[in-house]
Amino acid sequence: MKLSKRIKHILENIVLILFSFIYVFVIQIGLEKQNISLDKTRKATNVVENSGIGIHYGSKGIKSNVFFIKLKNIEEKFGVYRFSKNYNDLLQLVKIGDTITLYFNEDSYKKRNINIDLIQIEKKNKIILPKSEYEKKEGSLIYIGIGGLLANIIIMYYNRKKYLKTI
Structure with missing residues (x-):
């Protein structure tokens, strides 16, 4: 059966409208991940049991190298993902015993081995990893969403133009 x-x-x-909703959600x-108030996030203070570069297994099986920290008496590992994969500063500043x-x-997907929703790291009241880095990284979602939304609008415009020529 051929569709008219x-x-x-x-x-x-x-389909384009559904994708538009997805882009708006993104x-x-x-x-939501901009201008984070640290008072509204989870906080843990303890001694570093282990730290270094580890492999993060994402929810879709994607592997990526991240800097991770394991604190004593806390089961969860915490990590930082950087697009550049440069973790030298963190490797030098965070040592076992600090x-x-x-x-x-909170990591909503419990099967991940490392929680990469780490916003800020402090050591002796000095900020080692500022929250601005997390906000900037998560802010890329805004640009991805806007780009997708604009692409959808352009596609809808040209589809409409093409459809009107055939009438």
Whole structure:
């Protein structure tokens, strides 16, 4: 059964509108992760039991190298992912036996081996990893969402233009 041009046009627009909602959701997530108040995040202060470069297994099986920290008496490992993969500063500043404070968000996906929602690291009241780095990284979601939304609008415009020529 062949679909009429009108039905095909409507179905294409429905798919584009659904993708638009996804992009708006991505933008919303990016915006929520800006200007974080550390008072509203989880906090853990303890002695570093282990730290270094480890492999983070994401929710879709994607592997990535991250800097991780394991604190004494806390089961969870915490990590930082950087696009540059440069963790030399953290490797030098965080040593086993140091007492540090971590600010983080609860990992909603419990099967991950390292929680990479680590927002800020402090050592002796000095900020080692500022929250601005986390906010900047998560802010990329805003640009991805805006780019996708603009692409959808352009595609819808040209699809509409093409459809109107065939009428």
